[in-house]
Amino acid sequence: MTPAYQLSDIRVSYDGKDVLNIPSLSLCLNESTALLGENGAGKSTLMNLLAFVQRPDEGQIALLTQTVGARLSAEQRRRIGYVTQQPYMLHGSVRDNLKLALRLQQIPRPQHHALIEKTLSLLNLMPQADQDAATLSGGELKRAAIARAIVYEPDILLLDEPFSHLDQRHIRQLESSIRQFAAQDGKTVIFSTHDRLQAMAIANNSINLVNGRVTSAPLLNLYHGQSQQQLFNTGKLLIHIGENDTGARHIAIDPRQIIVSDQPLHHTSVLNSFPGRLTQIAEEAGHIRLLIDCGEPFYAVITPTSLHNLALQLGDTVWVNFKASAVSVF
Amino acid sequence: MGYFADSFAAAFALLLKLDPEIMRIIFTSVFISLSASVIAALLAIPAGVAMALKRFKGKATIQHLLNTLMAMPTVVIGLLLYGLFSRAGPLGEWGLLYTPTAIIIAQAILIFPIMMNLTVTAVNAADPRLIPTLRSLGARTLPMMLQVIRTTRFAILAGVITGFGRAIGEVGAAMMLGGNIEGFTRTMTTAIALETSKGEFELGLALGMVLLVIAFVLNFLLSVLNRAKS
Numbered sequence: 001m002t003p004a005y006q007l008s009d010i011r012v013s014y015d016g017k018d019v020l021n022i023p024s025l026s027l028c029l030n031e032s033t034a035l036l037g038e039n040g041a042g043k044s045t046l047m048n049l050l051a052f053v054q055r056p057d058e059g060q061i062a063l064l065t066q067t068v069g070a071r072l073s074a075e076q077r078r079r080i081g082y083v084t085q086q087p088y089m090l091h092g093s094v095r096d097n098l099k100l101a102l103r104l105q106q107i108p109r110p111q112h113h114a115l116i117e118k119t120l121s122l123l124n125l126m127p128q129a130d131q132d133a134a135t136l137s138g139g140e141l142k143r144a145a146i147a148r149a150i151v152y153e154p155d156i157l158l159l160d161e162p163f164s165h166l167d168q169r170h171i172r173q174l175e176s177s178i179r180q181f182a183a184q185d186g187k188t189v190i191f192s193t194h195d196r197l198q199a200m201a202i203a204n205n206s207i208n209l210v211n212g213r214v215t216s217a218p219l220l221n222l223y224h225g226q227s228q229q230q231l232f233n234t235g236k237l238l239i240h241i242g243e244n245d246t247g248a249r250h251i252a253i254d255p256r257q258i259i260v261s262d263q264p265l266h267h268t269s270v271l272n273s274f275p276g277r278l279t280q281i282a283e284e285a286g287h288i289r290l291l292i293d294c295g296e297p298f299y300a301v302i303t304p305t306s307l308h309n310l311a312l313q314l315g316d317t318v319w320v321n322f323k324a325s326a327v328s329v330f
Numbered sequence: 331m332g333y334f335a336d337s338f339a340a341a342f343a344l345l346l347k348l349d350p351e352i353m354r355i356i357f358t359s360v361f362i363s364l365s366a367s368v369i370a371a372l373l374a375i376p377a378g379v380a381m382a383l384k385r386f387k388g389k390a391t392i393q394h395l396l397n398t399l400m401a402m403p404t405v406v407i408g409l410l411l412y413g414l415f416s417r418a419g420p421l422g423e424w425g426l427l428y429t430p431t432a433i434i435i436a437q438a439i440l441i442f443p444i445m446m447n448l449t450v451t452a453v454n455a456a457d458p459r460l461i462p463t464l465r466s467l468g469a470r471t472l473p474m475m476l477q478v479i480r481t482t483r484f485a486i487l488a489g490v491i492t493g494f495g496r497a498i499g500e501v502g503a504a505m506m507l508g509g510n511i512e513g514f515t516r517t518m519t520t521a522i523a524l525e526t527s528k529g530e531f532e533l534g535l536a537l538g539m540v541l542l543v544i545a546f547v548l549n550f551l552l553s554v555l556n557r558a559k560s
Contacts, residue, residue, distance in 0.1 A: 048462070051466050053462040053465045053466050054462075074468060074470075077468040078468060080466070082466040084459065084462065084463070084466075086459065087459075088457055088459035088460060088463045090464075090477070090481065091480065091481060100467070100477075101468075103473075104464070104467045104468045104469045104473055105467065105468045106468070148467070149466075152468075
């Protein structure tokens with residue numbers, strides 16, 4: 001399948017510190033992809049690179065298999081719509097902003113009216129169409145910025161933290177608008193978020209970013225610290241790891257690899273066993289997600305049957321058990 | 331004190347009866363400084379926006395040079411242009427010496443660095459999201475510059491007004507290049523200098539009051555623009 005983007009040997013640093021280091025990454029065309037990561041993981045920098053508003057210090061980015069040189073051609077630029085985390089609306093009304101986007105993208109004038117009306121209606125912005133953009137509320141502003149980014153019908157829509165600082169009602173509205181856009185033929189949506197559930201709700205794929213690096217590890221149960229031979233010290237817990245990687249600074253444990261028990265497991269292959277307090281029980285896609293505080297918070301996913309058998313209640317003391325080989329080190 | 335009060339009264343009287351000589355001087359002065367401001371603005375605004383937007387080698391040096399030129403004494407510009415425009419100078423045959431054009435050129439050169447520097451400052455002070463937003467919307471160089479000017483227009487206009495204020499109050503270059511010819515190159519500042527040296531205190535005082543009013547109006551405009559900006 002043709003990738004929307006192909007990144008190779010990308011490196012971006014600020015003040016000598018690497019904020020992005022991606023040897024190779026492909027982003028699928030015609031699919032929704034979520035970039036997951038904590039604050040400062042490099043999500044916004046990567047989004048800026050994908051939108052070609054920032055250039056990497058090293059490396060190449062191919063857009064739809066074509067390597068982009070010093071600058072994008074007008075045609076390439078028209079294929080990308082980008083909405084930043086805190087969108088900036090230009091002087092004038094929402095409609096003026098959409099008109100300007102069409103003008104800058106050199107879309108023939110006779111098409112302007114139809115495109116603007118279609119986009120305003122797709123994003124439920126008809127009532128705000130002639131409102132001064134400076135007076136829009138947070139949710140309206142995000143939708144207006146998305147409208148401006150898709151009015152010229154790009155194939156790829158990039159959204160940097162689209163749901164941040166929004167209330168639940170606006171989040172639902174925005175999710176539905178993004179789904180509608182993504183459902184159209186040949187549309188690719190790439191958005192960044194720190195909310196894993198949000199990513200699962202909208203995206204077909206997700207990419208995890210930790211400290212500027214792409215990792216296959218899930219971002220739940222992610223710990224920072226230092227490895228000492230076959231142990232990893234998070235500052236609060238000593239965790240047995242399978243690999244002897246002295247340079248590793250992060251570990252992650254897949255929640256599905258954690259065995260929750262009411263007694264410590266005395267099994268030679270399960271080297272990690274920590275007691276903790278059950279602080280959260282939640283249902284998630286047919287499974288039960290538990291949050292257990294063992295000094296470090298651990299997420300574990302169990303079946304509803306296990307929940308019933310263990311007769312767990314909030315505040316109970318339970319044991320978190322996992323093998324050293326279940327720990328991803330990076 | 332009586333002499334001073336009498337002079338003020340005579341100056342007011344000159345202004346109130348719209349003395350043709352005074353009107354002519356005011357017109358010449360405003361015409362020359364406005365022309366210089368328009369020419370300087372047409373060059374300095376695009377240059378300032380381009381400099382703020384582009385990254386290039388030697389940008390810091392140019393910035394230092396602009397800062398230095400902002401403080402350049404007007405007589406130095408007068409001296410250099412006098413050398414160029416005088417009969418024996420390289421541009422002597424253009425016959426510009428002692429014409430309003432020579433003063434316009436001098437004032438435009440004088441205020442160009444001020445306007446350019448204030449334009450650079452205006453663009454740099456704009457919202458940092460402005461340029462990436464325009465870039466992501468596909469703005470090429472010229473549309474980008476026009477949008478940036480549109481967004482920062484109040485701050486840029488404040489720079490133009492500051493430049494005009496400097497031009498109309500300038501005396502050194504106007505004196506050296508204009509020659510203070512009555513009805514032709516006599517500006518308010520050169521007239522004040524001449525009339526005062528002749529002992530004609532009233533005329534100088536009347537023109538001084540006009541200059542003060544202009545300064546007041548310009549400052550008022552600047553504060554209105556500052557309010558509009560915020």
